Structure formats: structure tokens, C-alpha cells
Amino acid sequence: MTWALVVHGGAKEILPEQEEANRRGCLDALAAGRVILEQGGTAVEAVETAIRILESDPIFNAGYGSDLNADGEVEMDAALMDGSSLAIGAVAAIRGVYHPIAVARRMLDEPPTLLVGEGARRFAAARGVELCDPGELISPRQDGSVQGTHDHDTVGCVALDSSGRIAAGTSTGGLDDTLPGRVGDSPLPGCGFYADDLVGGVAFSGDGESIARVLLAARVMQALEGGEPAQAAIEASLTQLERVGGEAGGIVLDYLGRVGWAHNSSHFAVAWVTDSMGAPLVRLRQNEE
Numbered sequence: 001m002t003w004a005l006v007v008h009g010g011a012k013e014i015l016p017e018q019e020e021a022n023r024r025g026c027l028d029a030l031a032a033g034r035v036i037l038e039q040g041g042t043a044v045e046a047v048e049t050a051i052r053i054l055e056s057d058p059i060f061n062a063g064y065g066s067d068l069n070a071d072g073e074v075e076m077d078a079a080l081m082d083g084s085s086l087a088i089g090a091v092a093a094i095r096g097v098y099h100p101i102a103v104a105r106r107m108l109d110e111p112p113t114l115l116v117g118e119g120a121r122r123f124a125a126a127r128g129v130e131l132c133d134p135g136e137l138i139s140p141r142q143d144g145s146v147q148g149t150h151d152h153d154t155v156g157c158v159a160l161d162s163s164g165r166i167a168a169g170t171s172t173g174g175l176d177d178t179l180p181g182r183v184g185d186s187p188l189p190g191c192g193f194y195a196d197d198l199v200g201g202v203a204f205s206g207d208g209e210s211i212a213r214v215l216l217a218a219r220v221m222q223a224l225e226g227g228e229p230a231q232a233a234i235e236a237s238l239t240q241l242e243r244v245g246g247e248a249g250g251i252v253l254d255y256l257g258r259v260g261w262a263h264n265s266s267h268f269a270v271a272w273v274t275d276s277m278g279a280p281l282v283r284l285r286q287n288e289e
Contacts, residue, residue, distance in 0.1 A: 002162040002257075002275045003037040003038075003159070003160055003161050003162050003257065003274065003275050004159070004160045004253055004257035004258075004259060004272070004273070004274040004275070005030060005033045005034055005037060005046060005050070005157070005158075005159045005160075005272065005273055005274070006157070006158050006159075006251045006252075006253060006259050006261065006270065006271070006272035006273075007026055007029045007030050007033065007050050007051075007054070007155070007156070007157045007251070007270070007271050007272070008026070008155060008156050008157075008203065008205060008249060008250075008251050008261070008268060008269060008270045008271075009022050009025055009026050009054060009059070009060050009155055009269035009270075010060060010061060010153030010154055010155060010205045010249070010268070010269060011153055011154075011205040011206040011247055011248055011249030011263050011264075011265035011267075011268045012153045012205075012265060012266075012267060012268075012269075013265070013266045013267055014266075014267040014269065014284055018059065019284060021057075021059040022059060022060075022267075022269040022284060023269070023271075023282050023284065025053075025054060025057040025059050025060060025269075026054075026269050026270065026271035026282050027271050027280060027282050028053050028057070029050040029051070029053040029054045029057075029155075029157070029271070030050065030271045030272070030273055030280050030282075031280075032049045032050055032052075032053045033046040033047065033049050033050035033157065033159060034046075034273055034280075035049075036049050037159065037161055037162065037275075038275075040161075040162060041161065042161050042163070042165055042167070043082075043083070043159040043160060043161040043165045043166055043167035044080065044082050044105065044108070044159075044165075044167040046157075046159040046161065046167070047080060047101075047157045047158070047159050047167045047168065047169040048080060048101055048102065048105045048169065050157040050159075051078075051101040051155060051156075051157050051169050051170075051171050052099050052101060052102065054155040054157075054171065055098070055099050055100065055101060055155070055171055056098075056099075058139035058140075060155050061153050061154065061155070061172060061173040061174075062076070062078075062100070062154065062155045062171040062172055062173055063076065063098060063099055063100065063137065063171065063173070064098070064136075064137050064139055065137070065138075065139040065173070066137055066138075066172075066173020066174065067173045067174055067175060067176040067177075067178075068138065068176060068177070069174065069175075069177065069178050069179065069180050069182070070177050070178060070179055070180065071180050073095065073134060073180065074095065074134055074137040074138060074173060075093040075094065075095055075173075075174055075180065075181070075182075076091075076093075076094050076095070076097075076100045076137075076171070076172065076173050076174065077090070077091065077092045077093065077094070077100065077170075077171070077172050077174065077183060077184065077186040077187040078090065078091055078094075078100035078101045078103065078104045078169070078170060078171040078172070078186065078187065079091075079104050079169060079170050079171075079186060079187040079188075079189070079192065079193055080101060080104040080105050080107075080108060080167065080168075080169040081167060081168050081169070081189060081193060081194060081195040081201070082108055082165070082167055082195065083165060083166035083167055083168070083195035083196045083197040083198075083199075083201055084165045084166075084197050085108075086196065087108040087109070088107075088108070088113040088114075088189050089103075089104040089105060089106065089107025089108040089110070089113065090104055090107065090113060090114040090115075090187035090188075090189075091103045091104055091107065091114070091115050091116070091120040091123075091124075091187060092114060092115075092116040092117075092120065092183040092187045093116050093117045093120070093180075093181050093182075093183060094115075094116075094117070094120040094121055094124070095117075095121060095134045096121055096131050096132055096133065096134045096137075097121065097124050097129055097130070097131055097132065098130050098131075098132050098136075098137070099129070099130070100171055101169055101171045102124075102129050102130075103120060103123065103124040103127070103129050104169070104171075104187075106123075106124075106127045106129065107123070110123075113189070114187055116183070117181070137173075153172070153205045153206060154170055154171065154172035154184075154186050154192070154204070154205035154206070154208075155170070155171050155172070155205070156168070156169060156170045156171075156192075156193065156203030156204065156205060156251060157169050157203060157251075158195070158200075158201040158202065158203050158251055158252065158253045159201075159253070160201075160253050160255075160257045162275075164197060164255070165197055166195045166196065166197050166200060166201040166253065166255065167195050167201060168193045168194060168195040168201035168202060168203045169193065169203065170186040170187070170192050170193050170203050170204075170205075171186070172184065172186045172205075172208075175208075183208075184208020184209065184211070184212070185204060185206075185208040185209075185211035185212040185216075186208065188212055189217070190215050190217050190218035190221075191204075191208075191211055191212040191215055191216065191217055191218070192204045192205075192208070192211060192212075192216075192217060193217055194217040194218065194220075194221050196221065197255060198255060199221055199224045199225050199254070199255055200220075200221065200224045200230065200252060200253050200254040200255050201252065201253050202217050202220045202221065202234070202250055202251065202252040202253075203217075203250065203251055204216050204217060204248055204249070204250040205248065205249050205250070205268070206246060206247045206248030206249055206263075206265060207245075207246030207247055207248060209246070210241055210244045210245060210246025210247075210248065211241075211246070211248055213244045214240040214241065214243060214244060216237050216238075216240065216241075216248060216250065217250075219236075219237045219240060220233045220234055220237045220250065220252055223236055223237070224252075224254055224255075229254075229258065229260070230252045230253065230254045230258045230259060230260030231259075231260035231261075231262070232260075233252060233254075233260060234250050234251070234252045234260040234261060234262045235260075235262045237250065237262075238250070238262055238263070238264050241264065247263075247264055247265040248263065248264060248265065249261070249262065249263030249264075249265055249268035249270075250262060250263070251270060251272075257274055259272050259274070261286075262286060263285075263286060266285070267284050267285050268283075268284070268285065268286070269282075269283075269284050270282070270283050270284075271283075
């Protein structure tokens with residue numbers, strides 16, 4: 001195959017009335033990234049494009065509709081990795097930007113791999129990323145005017161382009177009612193994400209502290225390097241959570257574009273497509289027909 005793309009909308013509980021919105025949101029993101037790959041664009045471009053769609057959809061905990069911290073504010077994390085250069089761009093606890101993944105993309109050419117808080121927002125402003133009032137990121141579901149639950153989680157995407165380049169990205173609004181300044185696994189390479197053209201790419205979602213403690217992304221990459229199939233690698237990584245507890249879900253592509261995904265949460269919204277597939281697939285749980 002010449003290209004492949006997989007996205008996820010979070011390891012979480014999906015209520016029956018939210019199932020269609022999760023499916024549609026993942027498929028919309030997949031379609032946007034697919035256009036990039038079909039036109040010969042790069043994996044980095046495809047990942048950023050797909051995640052921007054997820055950040056714009058309030059059914060997901062990223063960008064607009066992010067969870068609120070204990071001060072009732074939105075602080076977001078995002079990361080993007082280019083597997084061809086091993087460049088990493090990441091931001092944490094950033095406020096007042098519509099698309100944190102766009103800030104992470106612009107970080108790829110910078111010496112730092114991670115900027116946090118006000119420093120991240122200043123960088124975004126200096127690079128022309130669209131800013132907003134932090135309150136504009138609070139959706140009706142989040143401010144309580146429309147009944148809903150704060151049960152959604154990190155979004156992610158992994159892509160392989162026709163030149164063999166791999167990229168992985170994540171974006172999250174964090175945890176509901178958490179301490180201001182809290183940072184989970186999403187912007188930490190080797191924890192919530194990683195990409196290497198020679199091996200593959202992976203992106204996780206779930207209990208960030210647990211994922212970080214056992215370096216889930218690094219474990220998947222190590223398994224791929226050892227010759228494990230993509231599906232076996234992602235499944236084996238989740239067994240590590242038994243040591244620390246917690247739920248997670250992950251998506252992976254190996255360097256040949258073979259897809260794997262697994263979760264120990266009740267649901268995990270995932271959609272994927274490759275150039276050899278007739279139509280994309282979307283699932284909300286591993287055992288779904």
C-alpha cells in the first residue's frame with residue numbers, strides 16, 4: 001500500500017445517544033486527512049488536518065469543547081511528531097488558541113520540543129496561529145447549559161504517506177476539574193505518542209498519568225522494532241497498565257501501513273482507511289461487528 005491513515009476520538013464511555021456523533025466525527029476527520037494523502041501530501045499535513053477537524057467538534061475533548069479545569073478554564077495539550085526527521089513539536093497547558101495541533105506543527109522547526117502555558121501562547125501569536133478568548137472554547141455541553149457528560153478524552157491520528165513518511169499527533173483538553181497546569185501523557189514523546197519512519201507510529205488516549213508511568217508509546221515502538229505485528233504490539237502494551245491501573249486506547253501503523261488498535265476502556269472511537277481499502281471503517285469498540 002502507498003498510504004494509510006487512522007484516527008481516534010478517545011478511550012472513554014460513549015453513551016448510546018453519542019454514538020452517531022462519535023462515528024461521524026471520526027469519519028469527518030479521516031476524510032479530511034485522506035484528501036491530503038491522496039493528493040500526495042505529507043503525513044505531517046494529514047495528521048494536522050485530521051486533528052484540526054476533531055478539535056473543532058465539541059463531541060471530543062480537544063480544542064472547542066475541551067474539559068474545564070478546577071478554575072473553570074480550558075487548558076490544552078497537543079503534540080505532533082515527524083517520523084522522517086524525528087522532529088517533535090508539543091505544547092501543554094496552552095490557553096486561547098482554536099487549534100493547539102497547529103501550534104505543535106509550527107514547533108517542529110524549533111529547537112525546543114515542548115512549550116507550556118503562556119510561553120506556548122506567545123509562540124502561537126508570534127507564528128500567526130489564530131488566537132481566541134479562552135471562553136470561546138467552552139461549548140454548551142461544558143458550561144452546563146446543555147446537559148451532557150464530561151467523559152470524553154484525548155484525540156489522535158497516525159498517518160503514512162506515499163513517500164513512506166510517518167507522523168503521529170495528539171490533542172486534548174485534559175481532565176475535568178483537574179488542577180490548573182496539569183499535564184498528562186499527550187505532549188510527552190514515548191508516552192502518548194511517537195513516530196519513526198523506520199518503525200511506525202502510535203498515539204494513545206486514556207489515563208495520562210498511568211500511560212506516562214509505563215511509557216506506553218515507547219513499548220509499542222520497541223515491540224515493532226522487534227518484529228511484532230502492529231495489532232500484537234498495541235495489545236501487549238496495554239497489559240503494562242496492570243502494574244499501575246488505568247484505562248487507555250491506542251492506534252498504531254507500522255512502516256508498511258498495517259493498522260492496529262486496542263483498548264481496555266469501555267469504548268474507543270476509531271476510524272481508518274488505506275489506499276487499498278474500498279471504504280473507510282469506523283468502530284466504537286474492539287468487538288464490534
